[in-house]
Amino acid sequence: MPFSNVAERREQPPTLAVSTVIFSLRDDERTGRKSLWLPLVRRTREPFRGQWALPGGPLGPRDSLLDAAANNLRDTTGLIPRYLEQLYAFGDLDRSPTRRVVSIVYWALVREDDPHDTATSVLLDDPNVAWFRAEDPEVLGNLAFDHREIIEYALWRLRNKVEYGSIAHRLLGERFTLAQVREVYEAVLDKELDPANFRRTLRSTPDIEETDEFLSGGKHRPPRLYRYTGSTTHPLESENIS
Amino acid sequence: MPFSNVAERREQPPTLAVSTVIFSLRDDERTGRKSLWLPLVRRTREPFRGQWALPGGPLGPRDSLLDAAANNLRDTTGLIPRYLEQLYAFGDLDRSPTRRVVSIVYWALVREDDPHDTATSVLLDDPNVAWFRAEDPEVLGNLAFDHREIIEYALWRLRNKVEYGSIAHRLLGERFTLAQVREVYEAVLDKELDPANFRRTLRSTPDIEETDEFLSGGKHRPPRLYRYTGSTTHPLESENIS
DNA sequence: CTTAGTTCTGGTCAAGTTGACACTAACTGG
DNA sequence: CCAGTTAGTGTCAACTTGACCAGAACTAAG
Numbered sequence: 001m002p003f004s005n006v007a008e009r010r011e012q013p014p015t016l017a018v019s020t021v022i023f024s025l026r027d028d029e030r031t032g033r034k035s036l037w038l039p040l041v042r043r044t045r046e047p048f049r050g051q052w053a054l055p056g057g058p059l060g061p062r063d064s065l066l067d068a069a070a071n072n073l074r075d076t077t078g079l080i081p082r083y084l085e086q087l088y089a090f091g092d093l094d095r096s097p098t099r100r101v102v103s104i105v106y107w108a109l110v111r112e113d114d115p116h117d118t119a120t121s122v123l124l125d126d127p128n129v130a131w132f133r134a135e136d137p138e139v140l141g142n143l144a145f146d147h148r149e150i151i152e153y154a155l156w157r158l159r160n161k162v163e164y165g166s167i168a169h170r171l172l173g174e175r176f177t178l179a180q181v182r183e184v185y186e187a188v189l190d191k192e193l194d195p196a197n198f199r200r201t202l203r204s205t206p207d208i209e210e211t212d213e214f215l216s217g218g219k220h221r222p223p224r225l226y227r228y229t230g231s232t233t234h235p236l237e238s239e240n241i242s
Numbered sequence: 243m244p245f246s247n248v249a250e251r252r253e254q255p256p257t258l259a260v261s262t263v264i265f266s267l268r269d270d271e272r273t274g275r276k277s278l279w280l281p282l283v284r285r286t287r288e289p290f291r292g293q294w295a296l297p298g299g300p301l302g303p304r305d306s307l308l309d310a311a312a313n314n315l316r317d318t319t320g321l322i323p324r325y326l327e328q329l330y331a332f333g334d335l336d337r338s339p340t341r342r343v344v345s346i347v348y349w350a351l352v353r354e355d356d357p358h359d360t361a362t363s364v365l366l367d368d369p370n371v372a373w374f375r376a377e378d379p380e381v382l383g384n385l386a387f388d389h390r391e392i393i394e395y396a397l398w399r400l401r402n403k404v405e406y407g408s409i410a411h412r413l414l415g416e417r418f419t420l421a422q423v424r425e426v427y428e429a430v431l432d433k434e435l436d437p438a439n440f441r442r443t444l445r446s447t448p449d450i451e452e453t454d455e456f457l458s459g460g461k462h463r464p465p466r467l468y469r470y471t472g473s474t475t476h477p478l479e480s481e482n483i484s
Numbered sequence: 485c486t487t488a489g490t491t492c493t494g495g496t497c498a499a500g501t502t503g504a505c506a507c508t509a510a511c512t513g514g
Numbered sequence: 515c516c517a518g519t520t521a522g523t524g525t526c527a528a529c530t531t532g533a534c535c536a537g538a539a540c541t542a543a544g
Contacts (some may be wrong), residue, residue: 014258014301016344059256061342065333089331089346091307100303102258104331104344179520197503199522203502219511220520421491439532441493446530462491463539 014091014100018068019056019147021087021107021154022079023134025171025187034134034187036158038151040078040143042128047097047145052132056103064162069106077129081108083170093147107154109170118177160186169208169228177215177223178202251348254332256342261298261389263329263349264321265376267413267429276429278400280393281319282385284370290338290386294374296393298345311348319371320445325348325412331398349365349396351412388458404430411450411470419457419465420444426460 021038028035040052056224057072073079086105091102134155138175140148161167168184169176182198202208209229211242214222246481260311263280274439282294301312306350308326315321333344376397387429403409410426411418424440444450451473456464 013255013303016256026339054490059333059344061255062335064335065331065344066429086330088328091301091346093304102301102346104333177521183344194503194505195520196505196522196524201502216399216511218520219539221522222511223521419492436532436534437491438493438495439533443531458540460491461489461541463493464539465492 012100016059017056017101017103018059018065018072019054019103019105019150020069020073020084020227021054021105021151022073022077022081022132023107023158023171024110024112025184026107026112026131028133031131034183034236036135036155036187037131038134039079039131041076043132043144044128051142051144052139053144054105054129054147055129057106059104065104066106069104071098072079073108079108081109081110084108087157090146090150092146098174103228105150105154108156109167111171123187134226149158175213175225175227177225179223181208245382253296256341256344257343258301259343260294260301260307260314260372261313261345261347261392262315262326263296263347263393264315264319264323265349265396265400265413266352266354267356267426268373268378270375272375276425278377278397278429279373280376281321281371282381284372285386286370292467293384293386294372294381294384296347296389297371298347301346306393307346308348311346315350321352323352325352326350329392329399332388332392333358335387337453347392347396351409353413353415401430415471417453417455417467419467421470423450 012202016082023036023038025034026037039055041055043049043051043053055073055076057068057076060066063071065086069084070080073084075080085108087105087107089102093100095101095103108116133224134151140151143151154182158167168181168188172180178199179195181202182193184196185198207229209227211225211227213225215225245247251289265278267276268279282298282313284294285291285293285296297315297318299310299318301310301353302313308330311326312322327350329349330349331344331346335342337343337345347425362441377468385393400409405426410423413426414422421437423433423444427440428435449470451469453467453469453473455467457467458464
């Protein structure tokens, strides 16, 4: 351990790191509904060796914050999310037991079946990366650093955001049924919604556009597919990955 | 200038700084209504010497991010806001022409007549600190660094926030009339609101409580004073200044 | 003292939105 | 072709919203 006491390490200039909370929608046998999952990486070094943590790493001198988050994510998990938004900067003095670290945390929404998302292969092969239910108390209770608070804050932000904006499409594919959008809302808000009323409100927003296609294969009338148009987020919050 | 070219300075570890956008509500003769004002400090050193900039400074090794913002604000402007919330971390490579700087930006809402707010004296005596209309194009067009974008983003966040939460009371005193709350909304949203309807909606929220007092002195029927109760913000976003 | 001017405050009404729910449409699988 | 399942439409009552009216309660002018 590089510093023997708190006073000493506090004199060091703060280190800058970047981490990411990634949410995806997956089936949850426990509830029968879909719910939110997130990938974690196992720490291979002290402190917190062996415990699960958010993917992250130091800020390189040549990377913007966003690039640093995206690059690190690619390297540690194989994920290349289309959507990455800054969540919060965490800078308390005692976040890490060994050094003063300020972490800029990003959050991402990914789709299980995204073609960009090469993660499936990487994640399956690497025992140090795995997906967990975002609200599993077992998981949240044993994370490294202050990552529990970070995830809980990310969940809070997600809920707030889904309520008054449309980010649901980021968890879905290019085309989607209204029932899929409803599943997103149900997973995030954790309650059931009336399909008919939900349809009515969604169709009244200008952001979602009907296509001529239908999704067949279910044991029922094939639902129409829709497409997302429009952008309600601030430029700062919708930068694209370079 | 410490580094002669871009490639060289980019190899340096990023410097961490903290800045703050402070909004206050003041009379605006131009519109007749109240509008948002913010204090800026004149830069005394290169780069951007002589131009106006947000108050800010480097992150000290012993300060949390919030403390750093609060302390710096006190030292440069004399302001001690009750409310300080993290806005965003700005970290693009070319924000500063001389060094790589990552700035954690906070934003604050202060009241003109806050007893905490010792700023009046300091601000009046110091020619390098002054208040400006937050949306004055003259001012926004001549700021140092990327501070124009930062302020515009802060305004955007403020509008979003005031729409679905109650932060108006932070710009007002302990007790306030409903008309004062309406003035806040009118200033932030930049449109007039119907007093009767506004009253109806405000009184239906549980966050605002009637008192037995009335405000006399106006040339009209004295309005009842109200008090704010309740807290809708996430713990992370309502930390108190130490 | 009266009256004009002002804002506060309570109310009404029509239009729009929301939640609950009934019912028909269109597919699959036996 | 019939049962099962979800898609999608329609309706109704309750609630919310915006526009506006009118009385209440103060100050200031005469």
